Amino acid sequence: MTKYIFVTGGVLSSVGKGVALASIGKLLKARGFTVTAIKIDPYLNYDSGTMNPYIHGEVFVTEDGNESDLDLGHYERFLDINLTRDHYITTGQVYWTVIDKERRGDYLGRCVQIIPHITDEIKRRIRVVAERDKMEIVLVEVGGTVGDIEGAPFLEAIRQMRLEEGHVNTLFVHVGLVPFLEVTEEFKTKPIQHSIQELRRIGIQPDVIIARSSGHLSEEPRKKIALFGSVEEKAVFCSHNVPCIYEVPLMFDEQGMGDFIAKCLGLPKRKPEWTAWSKIVKSFEEAKYEVKIAMCGKYAQLADSYVSINEALKHAGATCEAKVNIEWIETEIFEENHRKVEMLEDYGGVLIPGGFGARGTEGKIMAIEYARTHDIPLLGICFGFQLATVEFARNVCGLKNADSTEISPETPHPVIDLLPEQREIKYKGATMRLGAYPITVKPNTLAYRLYGAKTIYERHRHRYEVNPTYWGIFRNHGLVFSGFTPNGERVEILELPTNYFFFATQFHPEFKSRPGKPDPAYYGFIKAALDKQLGKSKIEFGEEKLQYAAITTSR
Numbered sequence: 001m002t003k004y005i006f007v008t009g010g011v012l013s014s015v016g017k018g019v020a021l022a023s024i025g026k027l028l029k030a031r032g033f034t035v036t037a038i039k040i041d042p043y044l045n046y047d048s049g050t051m052n053p054y055i056h057g058e059v060f061v062t063e064d065g066n067e068s069d070l071d072l073g074h075y076e077r078f079l080d081i082n083l084t085r086d087h088y089i090t091t092g093q094v095y096w097t098v099i100d101k102e103r104r105g106d107y108l109g110r111c112v113q114i115i116p117h118i119t120d121e122i123k124r125r126i127r128v129v130a131e132r133d134k135m136e137i138v139l140v141e142v143g144g145t146v147g148d149i150e151g152a153p154f155l156e157a158i159r160q161m162r163l164e165e166g167h168v169n170t171l172f173v174h175v176g177l178v179p180f181l182e183v184t185e186e187f188k189t190k191p192i193q194h195s196i197q198e199l200r201r202i203g204i205q206p207d208v209i210i211a212r213s214s215g216h217l218s219e220e221p222r223k224k225i226a227l228f229g230s231v232e233e234k235a236v237f238c239s240h241n242v243p244c245i246y247e248v249p250l251m252f253d254e255q256g257m258g259d260f261i262a263k264c265l266g267l268p269k270r271k272p273e274w275t276a277w278s279k280i281v282k283s284f285e286e287a288k289y290e291v292k293i294a295m296c297g298k299y300a301q302l303a304d305s306y307v308s309i310n311e312a313l314k315h316a317g318a319t320c321e322a323k324v325n326i327e328w329i330e331t332e333i334f335e336e337n338h339r340k341v342e343m344l345e346d347y348g349g350v351l352i353p354g355g356f357g358a359r360g361t362e363g364k365i366m367a368i369e370y371a372r373t374h375d376i377p378l379l380g381i382c383f384g385f386q387l388a389t390v391e392f393a394r395n396v397c398g399l400k401n402a403d404s405t406e407i408s409p410e411t412p413h414p415v416i417d418l419l420p421e422q423r424e425i426k427y428k429g430a431t432m433r434l435g436a437y438p439i440t441v442k443p444n445t446l447a448y449r450l451y452g453a454k455t456i457y458e459r460h461r462h463r464y465e466v467n468p469t470y471w472g473i474f475r476n477h478g479l480v481f482s483g484f485t486p487n488g489e490r491v492e493i494l495e496l497p498t499n500y501f502f503f504a505t506q507f508h509p510e511f512k513s514r515p516g517k518p519d520p521a522y523y524g525f526i527k528a529a530l531d532k533q534l535g536k537s538k539i540e541f542g543e544e545k546l547q548y549a550a551i552t553t554s555r
Contacts, residue, residue, distance in 0.1 A: 010195025018071030022078035057304030065435025331363025349529035352384030380504030501528030
């Protein structure tokens with residue numbers, strides 16, 4: 001039978017449940033078990049697509065085009081798997097389905113209630129993934145914090161699943177914060193005690209407790225957590241801060257978590273294989289060089305807004321034996337004081353990430369111009385790709401006031417315009433061009449040297465494109481379009497051969513980057529920034545295969 005591991009969180013949100021679940025999955029995968037993961041978001045939103053990154057963090061896009069929570073990115077990176085829309089469950093999806101059934105008359109004669117109808121739908125969605133994926137173990141993260149009103153139906157559903165699936169086929173893992181009180185210089189366990197008490201009040205007794213803390217927990221607080229949590233002391237594990245999140249599975253295994261979980265679930269005892277993973281972790285820890293990257297965006301106050309980009313840069317850096325120091329810059333400061341853009345001279349590379357709306361746009365364009373004219377390696381992603389086009393149109397092609405119609409609908413030169421299929425769309429949710437699409441890469445280009453393939457599949461999330469009317473003007477001024485949709489109707493990649501590294505993609509390559517398997521665009525960007533910093537001549541790519549084919553899948 002399929003085994004289910006349910007991960008809940010307490011004390012506060014963003015306590016580290018996603019990394020904990022991904023790490024547990026890695027423990028089991030290292031032992032040869034097949035594993036998949038599901039994220040439950042108790043929000044009423046149908047998906048993450050319309051959420052502000054300041055509030056919810058980045059929107060992670062799966063191969064099949066689902067706009068999901070950022071934790072799915074953690075699952076994919078740790079477990080090296082591609083997930084789908086079925087691996088992301090929200091309150092909105094569940095209630096939508098139940099109400100639709102009620103309107104069709106599926107519940108005729110019955111009063112539709114939270115129990116059993118909502119909880120039954122939650123359980124059905126979890127089991128659909130288990131049956132389809134045919135994995136030995138399904139890990140399920142219940143988002144939010146124990147005690148949240150919106151999370152109650154999901155906790156009730158997993159409580160019922162223990163009764164239905166049996167104790168040996170289910171495991172409850174609770175992650176809670178253990179804060180350090182500087183005044184008394186001690187870790188305080190009372191918050192996690194109350195969190196566990198709240199969980200038990202609704203009928204769930206955790207089997208494993210993970211204490212999230214800033215440093216190592218001594219024996220005394222662990223004993224206290226075990227006593228008040230009604231578990232054995234060996235069932236309490238510490239998740240303390242580490243320099244690299246990919247160390248967490250190794251940290252858990254050193255504490256005995258892998259063997260303990262296997263025993264609880266009645267799984268055969270197997271010796272884990274950590275050779276490859278340990279090598280990856282070591283590559284992050286033993287950097288020979290350092291390179292500083294300016295992330296010029298507008299969600300700089302919350303690091304989770306760009307978590308996949310941050311990780312992709314680190315993956316690329318580790319492959320280049322370099323520590324990547326990322327500094328976030330709110331581009332509005334360039335608009336307020338034009339001289340401040342000169343600060344980019346102190347960086348090895350400039351990255352313009354995706355985003356929406358006019359705020360900070362002119363500052364991003366200024367950053368692109370400065371990087372181009374001062375030959376600082378530049379990588380543009382999605383909106384960054386579009387703004388690189390706008391900057392080139394204005395300052396090289398001489399198209400005065402050129403812009404994107406998203407920002408300036410009345411621009412005389414709409415070099416970036418709405419996709420034709422988007423013109424009649426009224427709803428915002430799940431209506432962009434989403435998910436993995438094939439891209440034809442032109443030979444004898446930087447893109448081809450990086451990717452080493454004529455066709456690649458990359459994930460998208462956009463409504464606008466380079467206006468075909470202006471392609472000829474761009475080409476005549478030296479801009480190279482090196483990636484297209486297979487029918488040649490849409491530009492996917494641009495590059496400027498005269499520069500050391502000037503590269504931009506309409507797609508989001510960061511979503512497919514993995515530790516030990518860096519995305520080629522990010523790898524090229526970091527390698528260029530590092531090589532230029534070391535005084536090397538203009539780089540050429542082609543020999544590094546980067547295992548890109550191993551993570552490329554069709555839609």
